[in-house]
Amino acid sequence: MIPETAGPVILFSLPLAAAITVFIRPRWSVPVTLGASGVLLAAAVWVVGVVLQQGAWRHDIGGWTAPLGIGWNVDGLSAALLLLTAAVGLAGAVFHASRPAPLATVRDPRFFWPLWLFLWGGLNALFLAADLFNVYVALELVSIASVGLIGLAGGSAQAAAWRYLLATLLGSTIYLFGVALLYGRYAALDLALLTDGVERDGVTAVAAALMTLGLLLKAAVFPLHFWLPAAHGRAPPAVSAVLSAVVIAAGYYLLVRLWFGPFAPLLGTGVATLLGLLGAAAVLWGGLLALLQRRLKMLIAYSTVSQFGYGLLVFPLAAAGAAHPAWTGAVTLVLAHGLAKAALFLAAGAIVLRHGIDRLEALGGDQRGATLAWVAFAIASASLVGLPPTGGFLGKWWLAQAALATGGYFWLAILMVGTGFTAAYLWRALQAAVRPGREAGIDPATLSAALGLAALSLALSAAALGLAAPVLGVLLDAGPGAPG
Amino acid sequence: MVYLSLTGVLFVLGLHGLFTARNLLRRLLSLNILTTSVFLLFVVMARLAEPLDNVPHAIVLTGIVITVSTTAVALALVVRIAGRMREEDVGAAADTRGDVE
Numbered sequence: 001m002i003p004e005t006a007g008p009v010i011l012f013s014l015p016l017a018a019a020i021t022v023f024i025r026p027r028w029s030v031p032v033t034l035g036a037s038g039v040l041l042a043a044a045v046w047v048v049g050v051v052l053q054q055g056a057w058r059h060d061i062g063g064w065t066a067p068l069g070i071g072w073n074v075d076g077l078s079a080a081l082l083l084l085t086a087a088v089g090l091a092g093a094v095f096h097a098s099r100p101a102p103l104a105t106v107r108d109p110r111f112f113w114p115l116w117l118f119l120w121g122g123l124n125a126l127f128l129a130a131d132l133f134n135v136y137v138a139l140e141l142v143s144i145a146s147v148g149l150i151g152l153a154g155g156s157a158q159a160a161a162w163r164y165l166l167a168t169l170l171g172s173t174i175y176l177f178g179v180a181l182l183y184g185r186y187a188a189l190d191l192a193l194l195t196d197g198v199e200r201d202g203v204t205a206v207a208a209a210l211m212t213l214g215l216l217l218k219a220a221v222f223p224l225h226f227w228l229p230a231a232h233g234r235a236p237p238a239v240s241a242v243l244s245a246v247v248i249a250a251g252y253y254l255l256v257r258l259w260f261g262p263f264a265p266l267l268g269t270g271v272a273t274l275l276g277l278l279g280a281a282a283v284l285w286g287g288l289l290a291l292l293q294r295r296l297k298m299l300i301a302y303s304t305v306s307q308f309g310y311g312l313l314v315f316p317l318a319a320a321g322a323a324h325p326a327w328t329g330a331v332t333l334v335l336a337h338g339l340a341k342a343a344l345f346l347a348a349g350a351i352v353l354r355h356g357i358d359r360l361e362a363l364g365g366d367q368r369g370a371t372l373a374w375v376a377f378a379i380a381s382a383s384l385v386g387l388p389p390t391g392g393f394l395g396k397w398w399l400a401q402a403a404l405a406t407g408g409y410f411w412l413a414i415l416m417v418g419t420g421f422t423a424a425y426l427w428r429a430l431q432a433a434v435r436p437g438r439e440a441g442i443d444p445a446t447l448s449a450a451l452g453l454a455a456l457s458l459a460l461s462a463a464a465l466g467l468a469a470p471v472l473g474v475l476l477d478a479g480p481g482a483p484g
Numbered sequence: 485m486v487y488l489s490l491t492g493v494l495f496v497l498g499l500h501g502l503f504t505a506r507n508l509l510r511r512l513l514s515l516n517i518l519t520t521s522v523f524l525l526f527v528v529m530a531r532l533a534e535p536l537d538n539v540p541h542a543i544v545l546t547g548i549v550i551t552v553s554t555t556a557v558a559l560a561l562v563v564r565i566a567g568r569m570r571e572e573d574v575g576a577a578a579d580t581r582g583d584v585e
Contacts, residue, residue, distance in 0.1 A: 133543055140550045144557050151561055158565050165558055169515055177522045184529035
């Protein structure tokens with residue numbers, strides 16, 4: 001019998017070990033990364049299985065308990081995000097490894113794989129972390145790796161990477177300021193200890209405000225999203241996929257962790273409505289700008305701003321009393337978005353490789369070599385819009401239930417209007433496929449089918465998430481983070 | 485108390501610099517000042533605690549290591565951007581908003 005901690009240990013240490021190996025021996029990078037990715041996916045599935053069977057657990061590393069030692073916390077929410085990271089990580093690695101070599105836009109192939117694995121390790125560490133300072137360390141690890149990966153594309157991506165670097169470091173510094181205040185007030189950093197001890201007072205409120213602000217900046221919530229489209233639109237496709245699907249979700253994950261954990265007593269109607277309004281503005285503004293984009297990848301990038309707006313609707317709905325359906329719905333939506341958005345970015349990457357340009361009007365014509373990618377694009381779009389029975393539908397359904405139960409018709413309207421926007425801009429992108437186009441780009445024969453397959457498998461997972469509703473419901477209920 | 489207010493002053497100074505500076509290096513330095521103010525806050529917290537608390541010191545040490553790494557990454561990026569702008573088009577780089585002086 002293997003102890004339950006083996007899963008987290010693998011998830012935490014394997015990416016870091018593989019990253020170092022790959023950095024020392026660049027020639028082994030593809031086999032080592034793909035092998036590690038497979039093992040990581042298996043480990044994530046296993047962790048999800050254990051959580052389903054015996055519920056959430058906490059592991060104190062080295063047997064040192066909370067105030068002094070540091071711990072790992074595995075519950076339904078973190079297990080689900082670990083699995084999302086693994087799925088996107090594996091698909092992204094397959095995609096990147098099968099790009100035709102001479103066309104690779106990544107300038108330094110030697111640095112891609114180590115950074116990719118470091119990013120993965122940072123994300124896993126973040127989802128496992130059980131105290132506020134470890135979260136900060138993991139956030140910085142994720143930031144540094146992301147900045148490196150964006151900058152690798154060279155050219156204008158470096159400017160985008162610079163802006164992202166400033167935004168994300170500012171976000172984590174503001175967050176750390178909040179952590180310092182919280183530590184000064186309660187002399188504790190552990191999430192579980194804080195949850196038991198937090199009171200409503202001035203210092204706590206300021207700390208909560210600062211930490212939330214920092215995380216909103218990292219999650220690119222309107223109006224702090226200014227850095228996202230350039231960074232996500234200009235990075236290499238696999239990098240865009242993981243940034244949009246998981247790195248943004250990491251910021252959101254922490255917001256949910258904090259407001260449904262330590263800061264739950266502070267979540268009054270005022271705060272919740274403010275966060276909800278920010279979310280609503282993000283849904284509308286992101287949707288509108290996505291509709292106006294002329295480049296495929298920029299369209300998808302603005303869609304990320306819009307989609308994470310839905311996630312914030314959880315706060316007003318929870319404050320109004322429908323905590324459980326709202327919470328489950330929002331998390332499901334984030335998971336479905338992660339899979340679908342990664343599929344969209346990978347599909348877009350394959351399509352752009354085929355046509356050599358990412359202006360929407362130039363993507364028509366002969367689609368040989370990109371057929372699978374368009375199919376993936378269409379399925380992922382269906383999930384993002386929320387057609388039944390996809391994961392997107394499930395999330396929106398639960399959110400709508402919460403809105404109806406609490407009489408939150410304003411939030412319901414936002415949900416509907418946002419869906420309209422999503423359908424409109426994705427329709428625009430899909431329309432480009434069937435228009436007559438100019439003959440350009442590269443020989444379809446040089447494009448590996450693995451490019452389309454990587455996108456397709458993610459898109460199908462997003463669709464299948466809707467069918468896994470009962471399992472998902474049980475999984476997300478496991479853990480102290482889940483409201484009763 | 486003096487140190488607490490110093491924390492606030494440094495924090496505002498850093499924020500101001502980050503948003504107003506045009507020079508890439510100045511922005512990076514502002515960010516470092518911002519981080520230093522947070523570290524100072526941690527140290528003040530350690531001093532104010534009764535009895536003296538040593539956990540914030542460990543946190544600040546870790547924080548310093550992280551800041552060194554992020555600063556290194558940022559500097560590497562600045563070097564690349566500056567080099568590219570010198571040899572290539574200055575016009576296309578206008579959207580970086582931070583320019584080489």
